[in-house]
Structures are given as structure tokens and as C-alpha cells.
Amino acid sequence: MPSLKDLKIRIESVKSTRKITKAMQMVAAAKLRRAQEAAEMSRPYAERFNAVMARLAASVGGSDSAPKLLSGTGSDQTHLLVVMTSERGLCGGFNTNIVKKAKTHAQELLASGKTVKILTVGKKGRDQLRRDYGDHLVGHVDLTDVKRISYADAQGIAKDILGRFDEGEFDVATIFYSDFVNVVSQVPQAKQIIPASYDEEDQDESGSTLFDYEPSEEEILADLLPRGVATAIFSGLLENAASEQGARMSAMDNATRNAGEMIEDLTIEFNRSRQAVITNELIEIISGAEAL
Amino acid sequence: MADTMQFDLVSPERRLASMKVNSVQIPGADGDMTAMEGHAPTITTLRPGILSVEGPEGGADYVVTGGFAEISSGGVSVLAERAVPKGDMTQEHLDEMIEEAQQTYTKAKEAFENEPGPVDDAAKLLSDMVAIGDEIGLSSKQPNL
Numbered sequence: 168m169p170s171l172k173d174l175k176i177r178i179e180s181v182k183s184t185r186k187i188t189k190a191m192q193m194v195a196a197a198k199l200r201r202a203q204e205a206a207e208m209s210r211p212y213a214e215r216f217n218a219v220m221a222r223l224a225a226s227v228g229g230s231d232s233a234p235k236l237l238s239g240t241g242s243d244q245t246h247l248l249v250v251m252t253s254e255r256g257l258c259g260g261f262n263t264n265i266v267k268k269a270k271t272h273a274q275e276l277l278a279s280g281k282t283v284k285i286l287t288v289g290k291k292g293r294d295q296l297r298r299d300y301g302d303h304l305v306g307h308v309d310l311t312d313v314k315r316i317s318y319a320d321a322q323g324i325a326k327d328i329l330g331r332f333d334e335g336e337f338d339v340a341t342i343f344y345s346d347f348v349n350v351v352s353q354v355p356q357a358k359q360i361i362p363a364s365y366d367e368e369d370q371d372e373s374g375s376t377l378f379d380y381e382p383s384e385e386e387i388l389a390d391l392l393p394r395g396v397a398t399a400i401f402s403g404l405l406e407n408a409a410s411e412q413g414a415r416m417s418a419m420d421n422a423t424r425n426a427g428e429m430i431e432d433l434t435i436e437f438n439r440s441r442q443a444v445i446t447n448e449l450i451e452i453i454s455g456a457e458a459l
Numbered sequence: 460m461a462d463t464m465q466f467d468l469v470s471p472e473r474r475l476a477s478m479k480v481n482s483v484q485i486p487g488a489d490g491d492m493t494a495m496e497g498h499a500p501t502i503t504t505l506r507p508g509i510l511s512v513e514g515p516e517g518g519a520d521y522v523v524t525g526g527f528a529e530i531s532s533g534g535v536s537v538l539a540e541r542a543v544p545k546g547d548m549t550q551e552h553l554d555e556m557i558e559e560a561q562q563t564y565t566k567a568k569e570a571f572e573n574e575p576g577p578v579d580d581a582a583k584l585l586s587d588m589v590a591i592g593d594e595i596g597l598s599s600k601q602p603n604l
Contacts, residue, residue, distance in 0.1 A: 208473040215469065215538055219502065219529055318471040318540065378531075381489050381503040390488075390504050391527060394540065401471050 171444065174437040178430060185426035191257065192419035199350070199412035205316070206347065206405040213402050220395055221365040222378075223388050234385075236392040239362035240338045245282040247305075247337035248273060249328065249360075251344040251403055252292030253411040254311045259418035261345060261353060261411055262291040268355040269343045273300060284337055288324060288404075305336075316408055321401035328400075329393055332361060344403035345410040351417050353410035360399045363392060462496035465534030466512060468521060470542045475521065480514040483535050485528045494530045501530045505539060507556075507587040509594055520545035522591055524556065545595055553588075553597050560585040 169177070227233055250269045252262045269292075273283050285300055287293040288308040296304065308324050310316070328340060340361040345353040380387055463479040482495045486508025494501075507524040525540035543552065560581070567581040 205472070209471055211467070211474050212469045212471045212538055215529070215536055219527065219538075223502075321471075322540075377500065378529075379499055379501040381487055381492075381501060387502060387504050387527065394525070397540075398471060 169440075171437065171440055174433060174440065178433045178437065181426050181429050181433065185423055185430065188419045188422040188426060192416055192423060195258075195412045195416040195419060199409060199416055201315075202405070202409040202412050203347070206402075206409050209402055209405055213398055216391075216395065216398050217365055220363070220391060223384060223391070224363070224365045227384050227388050234389050234392055236332070236361055236396070237363055237388065240335075242338050243281070245284065245337040245339070246276050247284045247286060247328070247331065247340040247361075249286045249288065249324075249340060249342040249400075250292045250296065251342060251400075251407050252287070252289035252295075253407070254290050254309075255411075256291060257418065258411050258415035259421075261414035262289075262295065264353070264355045265343050265345055266292055266295045268357060269296070270299065272341070272343075272357055273303070286328070289407075305331075316401075316404045318397070318401055321404055322397045324400050325393065325397035328361070329396060337361075342400060342403050344407045345414075347406050347409040347413060350413045353414055356403075356406075358399065358403070360396050363395055363399075365395075463515060464496045466514075467534070467536040468510070468523075468539065468542055469536070470539055475542050475544070476512070476519065478512075478514055478516075480512050480535075482513045483537075484509075484511045485535075485537065486510060486523065487528070494528075494535050498530050498535075500532065501528075503528055503530075505537070507560075507584065507591060509545065509591065510537060510539075510542075522548050522595070524588075548595055548597070550597050553592050557585070557588045557592070560588045 224237055227237075248269055250265065252265050256262070269285070273285070276283050283300075283303050284305045285296060285303045286306045286308070287296060287304065289310060293304065293307050306327065308327065310320060313320055331337060332340070339359065341357050341359045343355065343357050346356045348354055463481055466476065466478055466480040466483055467474065468476040482493050484491060484493045485503065486506050487503040488506050489503070491508070492501075492503070504527045505523055505525060508522075510521045510523045512519045512521075521539075521542050521544055523537065523539035523542045526538045528535060528537045541556075564578070564581040564585050567577045571577045
């Protein structure tokens, strides 16, 4: 049975924990709003971009001269997994879910005899992958100092990936990130970026219009494909940022609630022990008086 | 009043402009072009340059780099990797862009010693950047070609 003093210390400590988690929840809520806005702002660009790419890819894709970024290297032996996670913890299962998805994917590839290379973005993912897949890690991008994700960050990562592609380090690249559905639900996603696949469904009714291309279709495609990689990474990073804050918000909300329940239980226990001590003292006094 | 069409300028980070305009002058990779209502559907890539818009409520100029423009029956949409209203362009910004182009050029020169193609492309990029500087009246550092 803990002493009164111990209980009091416990209660105080849980109370201060609750204050911290509450504050973190509120900060996450504010950041979430901003992250969501950023994600929404980027949507028109990504949508238009994909629509045009889908059209271009459909008309050029079939030919032999199609760029490697679109048609692939002709082999799928080496896979690069780009695992994008957060730089900070305390956000529930957010990082674990992404890493789990990547691990399953890696296992499947390894089982079918493929080579797997992993590039991590964000410290948390690297820490989790290092144990099982330490030999496969080929690089890491640190975004710790980045307060607000800008397109330049995505370009940097894209440049790194494209550089490796040009060197022939891998044949297929897939990015792993979490899609933001709402505050309580973030769905880990795997998206293949090299060779690029553009959905026909993005096409609008203008898909049937015949366009003039300046310069040629092939040249435009060659110019835009690397940008497509950056765009895909950028939207992945933004979705991730929103998901991270969402996950943190609900995790901290739970933590705050748990702390509240714990304080209640501890307070009841504290009151009971205090009452027991008082009763004990009274019994001692009374029996002492009776003995006289 | 001349016919107007829808004009959208979007960068990856935000939508810069969405309005009705009379004409748009686009710095295309193969040369400038002006799009007006009824222009043939065209897709062109951009070179770094000034995009100027004429509308019923006045015009606007933007500095754009990289990306493409899509002219369709519905209007003109320009997707630029970097787009800044001309008035917001600062010396530092320009310096930064020129610096970046200079690096690309230097790298290209090292990597493709005997192939003029990529080197020329990079040199063109660099001089385009410098031309922007002259156009908007900021002094650009002289490139090292």
C-alpha cells in the first residue's frame, strides 16, 4: 500500500503529464489546420498536372522511344522503396503503420528474389527500419529543420532519386506515405512513381481535343516526367504532414483522457487512505483513553 | 470589349491567380506566344521568363520558371514550378535563382564535356534568368559562361 505522500506525488505527476498532452493536442490541432490548407492548395496543381500527363502518356507511351521514366528500364529486378515518415514521435501508430506497409512490401519483393533498396525520409522511419533492413538502407533525407514543407524540399528528394535512377541503381521506385482521410483515420499508401503510371480517370472531357504541342510531345514529356516525380513526392509529403498532426492530435486526446481517469482513480485511493489513517488514529486515541 | 477567357496560374504550393482575361503572353520554350480567346488548343513548356496577363480589370505580370501552359477551349492554365508576382520579386530571390542556374550550368559543363546539347540548354537557362533580371530592373550578377 503506497503511503499518502507517494500518492500525492503520483497525482501531481499525472496532472502535469495531462497538462503536457493537452498542450500538445492543441498545438497539433493548430498545425493540422495549416497542414490541411497546404495540402488543399497543392491539389489544383497536382490534378491539372496529372491530367496533362495522362494525355501525353497515352499518346506517347506506346512507342519505343518513350522515356525510361515512363516505360521503365525493361526490368524490375531492383526496387527502391522511399519510406516517408515523420521526424517526431508521439503520434500514435502513424509511423508504425507506414513502416509496416513498407516492410510487407519489402518482404514480398525479397521473397520473389528481387533486390530491395530503401531510402528513408524522416528520422522515425529510419529508426524503425534499421533493425530489420539495415543492410538495405541506401540513403536518408533529413527534414528536421523544415518547419513548413515547400516544393523545394520535394525537388531535393526527387533530384536524389532521379540521380540514382540515372546511375542505374534501381528499376522501380515506390513511395510510402500516409493518406489523410480525417483526424482519426490515416491510411498508409504505396505509390509507384518510377516508371510513372498516370490514371486515365484523371482525364476530363477535353481529353478528346487535339492539342498542338510545342516543342514536340516527346520533348514535353521528357521535360515533365522528372517534375512529375517531384509533384508526387510533394503531395505525399503534404498528406503525410497532415496525417502526422491528425494522428498526434487523436493520440494526445486519448492520452489526456487516460490521464484524467488515472487522476480520478488515484484521488479516490488517496482519499480512502487518508480516511483510513484518520480512523486508525481515532481508534488509537479512544482505546488509549479507555485503558486509563 | 474583347472576349474574355478563364486564366489560371497555379504553382505546386498555391493558386496564384484565377480570373477572366483578354490575353496572356506566355514565355514558351520555343518562343513567346500570346493566347487569346479562340486560340488553338496547345500545350507548351515554359522557359524562365515573364508571363503577362491583360484583363478587363487591368493586367498583371508574373515571373515564372519551369512548368507548362495548357491552352484549351476552356481557357489558359499555366502550371509553373515557381511563380512570383513581378512586384514581389526581390534582389535576393533573383540572385538565388541565378545562382541555381549557374550551378546547373557548371555541373552540365563538367558532366557533358564533349556534348554541346545539355551545356547549351543550361547556358540558355542561365541567360533566361539574367534576362528576367534586366526586364524587371534588378541588377543581376554577371553570369560566368
